[in-house]
Each structure stands twice: as C-alpha cells, then as structure tokens.
Amino acid sequence: MKYIDEFRNGDYAAEVARRIHAEADPERRYRFMEFCGGHTHTLFRYGIPDLLPANVKMIHGPGCPVCVLPMARIDAAIELAVRHQVVLCSYGDMLRVPGAHRTSLQKAKSQGADVRMLYSPADALRIALENPQRQVVFFAIGFETTTPPTAAVLLKAQELKLRNFSVFCNHVLTPPAITGILEPAQQAGERIIEGLVGPGHVSVITGGGAYDSLARRYRTPIVIAGFEPLDILHSILLLVRQCNAGRYDVENQYSRAVTASGNAKAQSMAARTMTLRDSFEWRGLGWMPHSALRIRPEFADYDAERRFELSPSEARENKACECPAVLRGAKAPTDCKLFATVCTPDNPIGACMVSSEGACAAHYSYGHTR
Amino acid sequence: MCLAIPVQVESLLDNDEALVDIGGLKKRISLALVDDVCVGDYVILHVGYALSKIDEDEALRTLELFDQMQALQEELGASLESDGSGD
C-alpha cells in the first residue's frame, strides 16, 4: 500500500534508531510527549520504545477526543438516546465509553435505545433522510481533523432543510490542550517534557503555523509527525537534534500531507458553522477557556443542545485516579494506584483507560510492565 | 487520534464524491473539503472525507532522507572495515 508500507520499513527503522542512539547525549534526558493518541497507538503497536535509548522516554499526551470527553457529555448523549428517544449516531469509539453510573451507549442500546454506529457523519444525514418521522442526532466528537466533516453535514442539512437532524457538538481544540499541559509546569518553574511530537492530521487542517507561538512561549521544540512508525522515529530524531542544539522550532516531518497554512476550505466550513465556547470541561484537565467549539446561532435548528432539554449531570471522577497528572506527563500510568488493579480496559475508571488510544489503555494492552 | 489513511482516487462521481482504492478495497468518499482532486491523486481519508492531497515530491524527499542515512552508514561501515578498525 503506497505511502504506508514504505513508512514501515524495518531497515530504515534500524538506521534511524541507530542515529538516535548515536546523537542522544547520555548525560541528558529527553522526555518527549506525543500529543496524539494515534501516535501513542503507533508507538506501542510497533514496539518503538524498545528501539530507543534508555534516556529517551515517550510520554503519552491527551490527544484522544474519546478520553478527554467528560462523563457529563456521555451522560447527555445517553439521555438523548434514552429519554428523548432519538436515533443516536456515533463513531464506534464512543460506544463502550462509560458515563456516570457505569452505563454506556452500548448498554443503553442493549436496553432498547436506538444507537447506531457510523463510519462517517454523512451516514447520519442519510439515516435522517430515510427516517423522516424520527429525530436523528449525530454525537460529534474529535479535534480539528474531525470538525470539518461535521461542518460539511451541518451545511448539507441546512441546504436540504432537514427538520429531523441535529448535531450534539463536542469538538475540541488542540492548542488550548497543549497550553493546558505546558502552562502549569511553566508556572511552577519546572520542566516535564523536553519536546513535543505534534499532531499530524490536526495539522493537515490547521497548518503547521498553528504551533509557532506555543513553541516560543514554552521554549519547547515541536515536530509535526505523520502516523507511520518511521514518521514517529524520525520525529524523535529531529527532536533530539533540536534539544542538542538548544533550539525550539516547529518542524514539519509530515510534509507530504501538512502545509504551513493547512486546508483553507475546511477551515472556512468549520468557521461558518461553529464558534468558540467560552469554556469546556476536559476529562482529566478540567475546565479550559476557549478550548472547544459550539454550533453557531445561525445553525441553532441543528444544535441538539438547543433542540433538546438536557439535565445537568452529577458525574464525579474517582478521586484516586491520577489521570490529570498522567495527561500532563507528570506521572506515568504505572504511578497510579488504580492502574491495572481496579482500572482496566474492561472496567475503565479514568480518562486514559477508556479508549484504546488512551495512555493507560495503550500501556496496559501493549506494555511490557504489567 | 484522527485515524486517517492515504487512498488513491479511482474515479470522480456526482455530488462531490469519489471512488477510492486502498490495497484493493474500494470505498465511496466525499470530496466536499478539498478542491482540484484528479483521478490518480492520493488523498488523506478521515471519516469518509478527503482532508488533503498527498504531495508526492514531499513524500519522496522524506524517503530520500532515510535512503541517505542508510547509504552513509554503509559507507561508514565500509571505511571502518578497510581501516581494519571495524568490529
């Protein structure tokens, strides 16, 4: 498969790994955070930590929209399906994620709610067209990458004047999350990471320029990376080089897909349909200003939060859960008392265990230390 | 995050859609978010939408970097061997 297989070449990998070993200064430590859950997944799936020197450590970031979605939002989605009896359409990722009271969309479905798994938001529109007598809600999640497809269906729904379709919008933004991780450390005068493997597919939309000010403000090098294992290994080498040279630039390793300014058409479709929320709660990171999107008033008819009355959730996170520290890179999954004891992929307690992309779940499934 | 894969555009369809191929698998996707896509282009596919075209020159450039690293290493290995100091 072109553009996949070449970037999984084991011979090249051995070479890049040799470079990292040769260039990493044994007197320094290199803690790099891969922001994206997709990168976490690739790291583990290909056994990349195995190829790195002991002083180059990868820390898993919060870039998994499933993990960081607060329980209250999942409860709201379940409420839409159960109390409001809508056809609730969602990506496969969301089905097993537990809300409060250990319930999930999959459990709601087994109790009779009409929950449907989608591959594309376009399928939600089709379901609405095929079921004019039912209210159809698309449970939208994701970072900047997944936002434009949601925007495309909102525009299409308006064009078709659909009366039975709406979106429960949970789109979140990457730069505020990076700030949420780096700012507390900066305030405390400590350094928890020496470099950041930047989001690849988010940058396809936003462009690489979105991170320039972050790299400068936190004096942290950022390398935007593709998702194949060689891309990540290569990015680690580039970060090692920046650290050694004392630089903190934004570099674009994923230049075959990412440009400086991104996809203008996708950006404008997102801007036409959605606007910043004042504040949004992130599971594990708390409330962060301007960190998420809501549907614009012009599209109010298609906003499930306006169309349906949703009760306030009393969801509470487990106090012993170390997810906030894990998400910021201050602690490893194994530092948490709940990890692999009470909290497992079959019974996730915290944000990092709920999706296979989460730091704890990936660590549990692929890790050497259990 | 954001599972997206490179696919090749096989034919352009009505309604801003295209039929794409990945490893013999065919799927109908939307081109609503991109302009100027032609048959034969590779695009990044995410949740049924093409997000961008893949820049072939840039991909080759990245791969060339790896090639160079390997060539350099082989050269280094060869010169060490001829010095008789290699291990």
Place this chain on the structure above:
Amino acid sequence: MSLDPDFRHGCVELIHGGGGRAMRRLIDALFLQAFDNPLLRAGDDQACFQVAPGRMVMTTDSHVISPLFFPGGDIGALAVHGTVNDVCMAGAVPLYLSAAFILEEGFPLSDLRRIVLSMAEAAREAGVAIVTGDTKVVERGKGDGVFITTTGVGRLPENVSCSVARVAIGDRILVSGCLGDHGVAILSQRENLEFEADLRSDSQSLHDLVATMIAVDPGLHCMRDPTRGGLAATLNEIAQQAQVGMRLRENAIPVRQEVRAACEFLGLDPLYIANEGKLIAFCAPEQADALLQAMRSHPKGRDAAIIGEVIEDPRCFVRLRTGFGGERVVDWRSGDPLPRIC
C-alpha cells in the same frame, strides 16, 4: 389451504413449530430431503449408531450471525464448519452432527431452504451425516431470523491426543493460512461501513487438512481454530491454560493485502479478527518443518506458516517481534473489535 411449504413466497409461521401436520411437511420437504441419510431416514426421535472401540469426542456450538448470508458463506455452512472444526481440533475424525433450528416467525422459506441446502452441502463435503435435529419457531421479533445449534461427535485415532495440556516450552506455533478473512468479510457488509473488496469468508471444514497433518505428525501437541477474538485471543487463552509464554514474528504471520487494507481503514488489528476456516497448531520443534510441508501441500494449508514458538514466562505473555524491529505484548481485547476513527 395447502399445508405444503411454499418455498417461493412463503414464510415461517408459528404453525411450523406447532408439532402438527405443517411442521411434519416442512421437515419432510426440506430437512429430510436435504440431509438425507439412513440414520435420519429411520425416522426415530434419536439416531442409533454403532460405536467403534476407542475414544470419541463431542462438541457443541450455537451459531448466530448477521448478516445470515455473507461473501463466502452463510449461517448454514458456518454451523457445519464451526462444529466439524471443533471436533477436528482434537485430531479426531468427525462422524455425525445434530442440528437444532430456532426460526423466527416471518422468515422467508426461500432463505431457509438456501441455508439448509448449504448446510447439507457443507456436511457432505466434510464427510459427516446430520443424523438428528429439531425445529422451533419463535414469534416475530423474538429471534434474528435463524439460530442454529449443531452438536458433533467424532472418533479419535489411537495414539492421537491433541490437548492444551501438551503444549510445551520450545513448541513451534503454526497457522494454516491467512488471518482475518471471515471477520473482515462480515464487517464489509455491516450497515454504514460497507466497502467493496475481493474478500470472502474463509468458512470451511478443516477435516481433510487435519487428517493430512495427523498422518505426518500423530504426536501433534495441540490445535485450535482462532474464531472469535482471532489469533490474539486464542493464543492468550492457550498461554494462560498451559502457563507458558509465546513469541511471535509479525513478518511471518500471513495476512491478505485486502484484509490489511480493511484493517487500516477501520483502525483494527488483523490479529484480533475472527476466522472460520483456519487452525493454529503446536508441535515439537523437530516436527515443525515436516508438518509445515504437509500443510502447504494441502489446498487448505497453502499459505501455512511457522509464526513463533512457546517460551517460558510466568506472566504468560504473548509477545510479538514487530516487522518494524520492536517488541510488544499482544494482549486480549475487551469485546468485539469496533471500528474507530481516532
């Protein structure tokens, strides 16, 4: 009104399970004709057969699947293959099957006929006779079209004892062919996921492949068919039961390009995808090459490969040396694999 089943336009009705004449006619016109054999023809409530001296094996499996018809098979053939393969995994020769049908009211008789004929064909191919059966009808909405439970018995050749208890450190691990074909063929039909690919379920009976393998290595340690949960779940189960670890080489594991592509597309891992016509075998290291040759000489084992070995590990991990050069643990997964977008 005629009580004869109308296989063109008719549907399953409650009366077909009622024990009356309509049920009798359906059984005569469909099941008896399709499965025809002397034991079934005897018409008793049970099949009576001679048992050879030695050991017998017995297994049972219920089959529920959506869609009922899929590329490369249907629930009928699957109900035969699944149970025949479970018998075979002991190293046994399958002999007889029972078949119990739970039918949903309203299910088209034409579809039922297709399923039953496909079952008969699969049984003939596997050399087994369906010698006893049962049909029940449930009200509309209380079933998913058809559920089929099959029970199989087989005879175990002398000297053969395939069992997880015999898996030992140093054993080689072999698979009989490409992984993930069945699960991906089913996913390709799933609502909202549909994609086109030249992909068929691998649903097939492994009786003849197993016979070939047993002929070469009667001392074969263990066999399993990696159905639900795929290779990963089956190997983890064996590792736990035998209290051993395993080390696999990713590059050695055969996976078809279309299956790899589908997994890329849906964010799945072929190691976790179901198979219905493949087996995993554990044998002594000195037998591995001969066994592999024998498997490859059989059409159902053409793509067979040695994928790893059994190692000592008190934590019972299944480890994988990736094609990229690193090592990772292949763990169990919770629940069915769901396509993901992130």
